Amino acid sequence: MTTTEHKPTTERIWHWLDGVPDPEIPVISVVDLGIVRDVAWAGDTLEVTVTPTYSGCPATSVIAMDIETALRDRGIGKVALKTQISPAWTTDWLSEKGRARLEEYGIAPPQPAGGPERCPRCGSAAVEKVSQFGSTPCKAHWRCTDCLEPFDYFKCI
Amino acid sequence: MTRDEAFFQFLLRMGDNTLILGHRVSEWCGHAPVLEEDIALANTALDLIGQTQMWLGLAGEVQGEGKSADDLAFLRDAWDFRNVLLVEMPNGDFGRTLMRQFLFDAWHSIMLTRLRDSKDARVAAIAEKAGKEVTYHLERSGDTVIGLGDGTDESHARMQEALDYLWPYVGEMFEGDAVDAEMAEAGIAPDPSGLRADYDALVGRVLAKATLTIPDSRFAHKGGRNGRMHTEHLGHLLTQMQWLQRAYPGATW
Numbered sequence: 556m557t558t559t560e561h562k563p564t565t566e567r568i569w570h571w572l573d574g575v576p577d578p579e580i581p582v583i584s585v586v587d588l589g590i591v592r593d594v595a596w597a598g599d600t601l602e603v604t605v606t607p608t609y610s611g612c613p614a615t616s617v618i619a620m621d622i623e624t625a626l627r628d629r630g631i632g633k634v635a636l637k638t639q640i641s642p643a644w645t646t647d648w649l650s651e652k653g654r655a656r657l658e659e660y661g662i663a664p665p666q667p668a669g670g671p672e673r674c675p676r677c678g679s680a681a682v683e684k685v686s687q688f689g690s691t692p693c694k695a696h697w698r699c700t701d702c703l704e705p706f707d708y709f710k711c712i
Numbered sequence: 713m714t715r716d717e718a719f720f721q722f723l724l725r726m727g728d729n730t731l732i733l734g735h736r737v738s739e740w741c742g743h744a745p746v747l748e749e750d751i752a753l754a755n756t757a758l759d760l761i762g763q764t765q766m767w768l769g770l771a772g773e774v775q776g777e778g779k780s781a782d783d784l785a786f787l788r789d790a791w792d793f794r795n796v797l798l799v800e801m802p803n804g805d806f807g808r809t810l811m812r813q814f815l816f817d818a819w820h821s822i823m824l825t826r827l828r829d830s831k832d833a834r835v836a837a838i839a840e841k842a843g844k845e846v847t848y849h850l851e852r853s854g855d856t857v858i859g860l861g862d863g864t865d866e867s868h869a870r871m872q873e874a875l876d877y878l879w880p881y882v883g884e885m886f887e888g889d890a891v892d893a894e895m896a897e898a899g900i901a902p903d904p905s906g907l908r909a910d911y912d913a914l915v916g917r918v919l920a921k922a923t924l925t926i927p928d929s930r931f932a933h934k935g936g937r938n939g940r941m942h943t944e945h946l947g948h949l950l951t952q953m954q955w956l957q958r959a960y961p962g963a964t965w
Contacts, residue, residue, distance in 0.1 A: 610841055611762025640766065641837030643844055686748035687852045688755040696748060712844045 565594045568601065568626070575625045578617045579691050582660040585618055589648025592639055600633040601626065606644045609692035646711050657709055663697065665711035674699035675706055718894035719832075720775050721794060722901055724784070725891075725937050727767030728795035730842075731785055732946070733816060734760030735953050736803060745806055752852060756813070759845040766838045786957040790947045797936040798881035800946045804874065807860055807867065811874035814853035814918070819885045821850045822910050823902075831899035854918045861922025868923065875924050883932025886911070891938075 572594070573586040585591055585605075593604035603622060607615045619636050626634050646665040649657075654664040663671030663682075673680050679701035686696040689707050698705040737757040744750035768781035798816060803809045824846055827839035860867040886908045895901040919926055935941035956963060 607762075607841075609759060609762060609845060610766060611758035611760070613758075640841045641833075643837075643841040645844075686752055687848065688748070688752035690751070692755050692758060696751075710848075712848070 562596055562599070563629070563631075565596070568594050568631075571625060571629055572603075572622065575618075575621050577614070578621065579614050579693075580657070580660070580662065582656045583649075583653040585622060587650045587653025587656070589646075589650065589653075590618065590644060591622075597635070600635050601631050602635045602637055604637045604639050606639050606642075608644050610640075612692050614691070644712075646709065649709075661706055662694065663706060663708040665709045667711060669711060671697055671706075671708045674702060674704065676704050677702040713890060713894065715894060715898055716774055716776075718891045719898075719900060720771055721891045722895050723767055723771035723774060724794040725796075727764050727771055727781070727784070728793050729799050729816070729820075730760040730767060731764040732793070732795045732949065733799035733813075734758075734764060735949060736799065736801075737809070737813070739803055740809065749806070753809075756849055756852075759842075759849065763838070763842045763845070766841070770834055770838065782957075786954045790942050790950055791939055793936075793942060793946060793950075794939055795936055795946075796881070796884045797933050797943055798878065798884065800936065800943055800949060801878065801881065802945055804877075805870060807870040808874040808877065810853055810856045810860065811871060812878055813849070814857045815878055815882055815915070817846060817850040817853045818911055818914050818918075819882075819907065821846045822907050822914070823904075826902045826907070830901060835900060857918060857924075858922045861919070861924045871922065872924050875919070876927055879927045880929070880931050880933050883930060884934045884937060887932070887934060887937070889938055 569586065569591075572591055573584045575585045577583050577585055577588050588608070590606050590608060591603065592606050593602070595602050595604075603626070605615075605619060605622070623634050623636060649665065657664045658675045661675050663673070663675045666672050670684065671682055674682055677699060679699055681700040682697050683700055684695065685698050685705065687710075688694075689696040693710055694707040695710050696705065697708045734757045737753050737760065740750065740753040741757070742750065744753055764785065765781045768784045772779040772781060772784055798812060801808075801812060803812075821843070824839045824843040828836055828843060830836045830839065857871065861871040862868070863871075886904045888904050892901070892903055896903040916926065933943075936943075936946075
């Protein structure tokens, strides 16, 4: 038995990681979130480079654990998680699929203009900010003045 | 003092500022005037604690004694802390908390912008990451200071009182010493006095909009960032923050 037989391609691993949900927003994966920066083999160790979203976000350690568990479940014995803080994470790294899923879930995706484009529930552009902060470090609290529903906005950073 | 000794002191100053302010702000959790403000304060505290892990983590690395960020946060006594006095001031009312936040955020954002050009890649990386969060903090604290300053008679009076009380703690952020000279020489961090002009411009603009008057005096309380003399408030804060590790050394979960 050679080790190469147990070394799935990195493409395959990216695909597996796309099945690991964000612990706070389970409709998107850690790949959608843009925090997995690199996947590479170093000998028989798989190195996964992860960048934190917000420096104090408590989900970061849970995400690292989830990634490691998912890869072990696929039979990868040696996983090394590396943290990279530069370049700093930006919401530009959210995938298109991730943005669409956020909106379906009721979270307005980030916009360069600094506020949501429309209410994720009724689609109205008549929205106003309630607070710059929300239930997790990555979100702000907004409301729709048409359907009157409050909603989360994924902050653009 | 070797370059690494100076670097260690510089990193403690950065990390202790965010640690102590992060702890102070977290004291509001569950007590803020409205739910949204409670969440905003807790989020700000969380960012600051996260930044502390990076600064004190690097400090431990540079010190080379195998200490973690947690060791440095929980196992030093008051005289070994290097935060400016401003951040250890008690919260007071909501207005004073937000004024303290604004006066610190303004300095912090200017400092982090400069540190992005640090010759030490690790410092530049932390500054880049933290800078994004602090831009957001400054937006909120600045807007709130304007909202409350240019608000009702009551809120205006309280904000002016907060500014008068905290202003003497501003000067310390711009006081340079041998550590700063060494850092400037190495291209790791700017000389703090060089930040004052940008600070005065930014703070002046916001406080004018807030219809508040900056006190005339430039008298500055000092002794925090060089550890010569902290206020009595720091010791009280530490007894609470470090209690668990002091009572149960090495406890983990």
